[in-house]
Amino acid sequence: LAKTTQPISMDSYEGQEVNITCSHNNIATNDYITWYQQFPSQGPRFIIQGYKTKVTNEVASLFIPADRKSSTLSLPRVSLSDTAVYYCLVAPRPGTASKLTFGTGTRLQVTL
Amino acid sequence: DSGVTQTPKHLITATGQRVTLRCSPRSGDLSVYWYQQSLDQGLQFLIQYYNGEERAKGNILERFSAQQFPDLHSELNLSSLELGDSALYFCASSPQGSEAFFGQGTRLTVV
Numbered sequence: 001l002a003k004t005t006q007p008i009s010m011d012s013y014e015g016q017e018v019n020i021t022c023s024h025n026n027i028a029t030n031d032y033i034t035w036y037q038q039f040p041s042q043g044p045r046f047i048i049q050g051y052k053t054k055v056t057n058e059v060a061s062l063f064i065p066a067d068r069k070s071s072t073l074s075l076p077r078v079s080l081s082d083t084a085v086y087y088c089l090v091a092p093r094p095g096t097a098s099k100l101t102f103g104t105g106t107r108l109q110v111t112l
Numbered sequence: 113d114s115g116v117t118q119t120p121k122h123l124i125t126a127t128g129q130r131v132t133l134r135c136s137p138r139s140g141d142l143s144v145y146w147y148q149q150s151l152d153q154g155l156q157f158l159i160q161y162y163n164g165e166e167r168a169k170g171n172i173l174e175r176f177s178a179q180q181f182p183d184l185h186s187e188l189n190l191s192s193l194e195l196g197d198s199a200l201y202f203c204a205s206s207p208q209g210s211e212a213f214f215g216q217g218t219r220l221t222v223v
């Protein structure tokens with residue numbers, strides 16, 4: 001499985017755009033990139049998933065360059081409630097034989 | 113609400129005991145995943161089942177076992193419990209080719 005590397009922590013002010021980059025140099029052809037958000041003592045929550053180029057939904061955007069060796073999660077105009085740990089996963093889509101291995105994640109702290 | 117139900121929410125037991133954690137996946141989801149998360153630690157993948165069969169295995173201890181039943185619910189059995197087994201245990205489910213949905217977890221405290 002492709003190993004992922006993310007910053008351990010990031011700080012932001014409310015209202016700013018936050019970009020969290022994940023490196024996955026050994027990504028395989030059939031791997032997808034998925035981001036999850038986790039609040040303390042809660043299960044992770046799916047944010048966004050992509051294979052290449054750009055994906056956007058109501059909460060975030062995911063940018064994937066052509067070589068797919070990295071990806072960037074973009075959170076527009078963060079609020080205090082976005083304070084959480086964000087995980088980048090690289091694996092074949094769930095439902096197949098995949099371990100869905102989580103890395104250490106990025107702890108985002110949003111302040112006023 | 114993710115649609116994944118885990119019971120019990122909290123469990124306190126003594127060292128050496130055995131416990132069973134239960135997971136009811138979302139309706140129709142064939143895959144079930146189990147994770148362990150110790151205090152301020154990351155999520156450790158334990159095991160995955162797909163339609164009743166074991167599909168992938170992580171660093172699951174020999175004292176731990178799991179199974180998925182015909183109705184697709186899953187159970188994680190933890191035996192000969194040690195203090196270090198105290199953690200949050202999460203279950204997740206997914207349909208074929210989609211994202212995983214996590215339950216709210218079972219907090220296990222071994223005393």
